[in-house]
Amino acid sequence: MTTDPTLRHSHSVSAGRRRILRRIGTFFSYAGLSLVALLFLFPFFWMVSNAVRSNTEVLTVPVRILPEEYQWGNFVEALVSLPFGAFLMNSFIVACGVTAVVLVISCLSAYAFARLRFPGREGVLLTYLSTLMIPQVMLVIPLFLLVSKLGWINTYHGMILPVAFSSFGTFLLRQFILGIPKDLDEAAMMDGASRLRILITVIVPLAMPAIGLLSLFTFIAQWKSFLWPLIATSGLDKATLPLGLTLFQTQQGTSWNYIMAGATISMVPGVILAIVLQRVIYKGITVGSGFGGR
Amino acid sequence: MSESAVAEITLQTGQPRRLLKPETQTAMLFLLPSFLGFMIFMALPILASLALSFTNWQLLKTPSFVGFQNYIKLFAVDPAFYTVLGNTLFFAVEYLALNIIVSLTLAVWISSLKRCKAIFRVIFFLPTFTPTIAASVVWLLIFTPGGLADNVIRWLGLGLPNFLLSSSWAMQAVVLVTLWANVGYNVVMFNAALDLVPKHYLEAAMIDGAGPWRRFWRIRLPLISPTVFFATVMTAITSLQVFDEIFAMTRGGPGSATATLGFAIYQKGFTNFQMGYASALAWVMFVMIMGLTILQFHMQRKWVHYDD
Numbered sequence: 001m002t003t004d005p006t007l008r009h010s011h012s013v014s015a016g017r018r019r020i021l022r023r024i025g026t027f028f029s030y031a032g033l034s035l036v037a038l039l040f041l042f043p044f045f046w047m048v049s050n051a052v053r054s055n056t057e058v059l060t061v062p063v064r065i066l067p068e069e070y071q072w073g074n075f076v077e078a079l080v081s082l083p084f085g086a087f088l089m090n091s092f093i094v095a096c097g098v099t100a101v102v103l104v105i106s107c108l109s110a111y112a113f114a115r116l117r118f119p120g121r122e123g124v125l126l127t128y129l130s131t132l133m134i135p136q137v138m139l140v141i142p143l144f145l146l147v148s149k150l151g152w153i154n155t156y157h158g159m160i161l162p163v164a165f166s167s168f169g170t171f172l173l174r175q176f177i178l179g180i181p182k183d184l185d186e187a188a189m190m191d192g193a194s195r196l197r198i199l200i201t202v203i204v205p206l207a208m209p210a211i212g213l214l215s216l217f218t219f220i221a222q223w224k225s226f227l228w229p230l231i232a233t234s235g236l237d238k239a240t241l242p243l244g245l246t247l248f249q250t251q252q253g254t255s256w257n258y259i260m261a262g263a264t265i266s267m268v269p270g271v272i273l274a275i276v277l278q279r280v281i282y283k284g285i286t287v288g289s290g291f292g293g294r
Numbered sequence: 295m296s297e298s299a300v301a302e303i304t305l306q307t308g309q310p311r312r313l314l315k316p317e318t319q320t321a322m323l324f325l326l327p328s329f330l331g332f333m334i335f336m337a338l339p340i341l342a343s344l345a346l347s348f349t350n351w352q353l354l355k356t357p358s359f360v361g362f363q364n365y366i367k368l369f370a371v372d373p374a375f376y377t378v379l380g381n382t383l384f385f386a387v388e389y390l391a392l393n394i395i396v397s398l399t400l401a402v403w404i405s406s407l408k409r410c411k412a413i414f415r416v417i418f419f420l421p422t423f424t425p426t427i428a429a430s431v432v433w434l435l436i437f438t439p440g441g442l443a444d445n446v447i448r449w450l451g452l453g454l455p456n457f458l459l460s461s462s463w464a465m466q467a468v469v470l471v472t473l474w475a476n477v478g479y480n481v482v483m484f485n486a487a488l489d490l491v492p493k494h495y496l497e498a499a500m501i502d503g504a505g506p507w508r509r510f511w512r513i514r515l516p517l518i519s520p521t522v523f524f525a526t527v528m529t530a531i532t533s534l535q536v537f538d539e540i541f542a543m544t545r546g547g548p549g550s551a552t553a554t555l556g557f558a559i560y561q562k563g564f565t566n567f568q569m570g571y572a573s574a575l576a577w578v579m580f581v582m583i584m585g586l587t588i589l590q591f592h593m594q595r596k597w598v599h600y601d602d
Contacts, residue, residue: 030410033403037417043474044420046442047432058435063445105328112324116317124325131336135535135583137556138576141563142339142346165331195320224425226538231564242427246542256435263428270423278416285483 051260058256078261083236087244094240095222097160102218106169111199114177128167144231154234163228169214176210177203213284220270241266347573364574382554386533389469393529397477401484415485419478426475430542433471461551464544468552472539480525487521519598527590531583555579
């Protein structure tokens with residue numbers, strides 16, 4: 001070995017130093033982002049932290065980060081004494097109802113647009129697409145008039161049907177069905193299957209990733225929905241969770257701890273779905289080129 | 295005579311015309327449910343909304359046709375309209391800019407990591423899966439007079455007023471909450487797009503001596519520009535409609551400092567029962583959304599790069 005020992009030495013030192021610098025950089029990158037993430041999560045922490053205090057402690061100055069005394073019973077209390085339990089139920093019924101209608105409608109029309117030929121197909125499709133730009137608040141006034149004319153105010157179908165006909169699902173599923181080989185349809189057709197049968201037994205199982213994503217986004221969008229339930233209901237008995245939260249804010253604005261308990265309850269399904277389905281969401285958002293959830 | 299004969303011949307030699315082919319019949323059957331719903335709950339309301347905007351309807355009285363009077367009142371008589379319009383544009387511009395900057399920064403940051411990407415994505419995504427009203431109510435508690443925000447401001451010695459009581463700061467609180475509640479969607483979308491940027495492009499640029507800043511502006515951003523464009527259009531459309539946060543946190547106040555179009559439409563329609571006037575406001579919003587979307591599609595040629 002004739003290499004200059006000093007040269008080799010300096011080389012390895014600089015490589016080592018670079019590695020150390022990179023490690024320090026990585027450390028700060030993780031630490032910095034973790035700090036941002038913690039700040040981001042803080043409102044959730046604050047919500048739960050205030051949900052388990054007594055209401056006098058919520059408004060005590062100076063503010064305490066952790067409760068003096070944990071009142072876990074607030075959650076039970078909120079569900080029992082205030083109708084948060086009923087709100088929870090209403091939210092589930094409406095969100096599931098809309099999701100069911102959206103799935104049936106979207107599967108049928110997406111299949112028609114993707115696989116069947118009929119005159120004016122592209123024009124109808126384009127018209128459907130353009131409706132995605134209509135602001136919801138523009139429809140709300142005439143929809144309210146329509147629903148009250150039909151006598152549907154404060155009914156589940158009045159809360160479900162008027163919002164279940166967005167064309168977003170039709171597009172998402174159509175794009176996905178276009179990617180399914182046509183040979184499969186044709187093979188089933190040779191066996192004498194009807195179009196409806198092909199849709200149910202061939203297309204739907206293969207389109208499950210897209211259908212799952214559509215269900216998830218529809219459910220969450222309805223779970224979050226506020227404006228239409230606000231307008232389509234007239235009392236506490238059909239109010240959904242978001243509605244309930246604001247009703248208590250105005251009527252008995254002092255029970256912050258119960259409102260926070262209600263807010264915590266209202267975000268549980270979302271948190272579970274977001275964590276369990278994070279890979280599906282991540283993939284789906286790119287596949288659906290981001291149309292989802294709006 | 296000769297012309298009509300030609301027409302007749304072409305009609306007859308055309309393929310045999312049955313009224314509807316079986317495939318068309320099936321298609322119509324499949325489309326029927328969505329078509330009916332679309333007609334009843336979309337097309338009819340849009341037409342009704344347009345018709346209503348030309349009437350003076352106080353809900354309990356009979357509507358009367360007033361022509362363009364609602365629109366004239368909006369632009370020439372009602373001084374509150376320009377406040378509302380200004381608030382809406384102010385919110386939309388600030389929110390859109392912050393949303394894109396913050397979501398791009400976070401997405402680049404997350405995609406530079408080797409591990410734990412999914413954890414960070416879920417954390418920033420959580421508020422978008424939370425009812426906006428729940429998020430707003432939590433922030434309302436934070437901003438309540440004497441609440442956490444006031445304490446932090448005093449502790450830091452910033453000398454700021456309570457946000458929700460100050461007409462110049464209330465909108466900043468609404469922007470902050472809306473940003474917190476919605477930024478995660480674009481973070482995840484941009485993160486996914488960045489992860490799809492081919493590694494060898496970045497490596498080649500690194501060999502050529504391009505630093506991280508240059509690599510972002512010259513390689514990453516152009517490559518994800520279609521996604522950024524899409525997100526910008528969608529975020530702009532939703533930001534012009536902001537309602538939930540304002541309803542839960544400020545009800546348009548203090549004064550009319552946070553009254554946006556979305557809130558004004560609700561207020562005029564469902565608090566004052568001026569359905570005609572509210573419908574005219576809704577059409578102004580629709581025209582704004584259309585205009586902005588067309589403008590964005592027009593401008594995309596300058597900065598969006600599509601891979602051909």
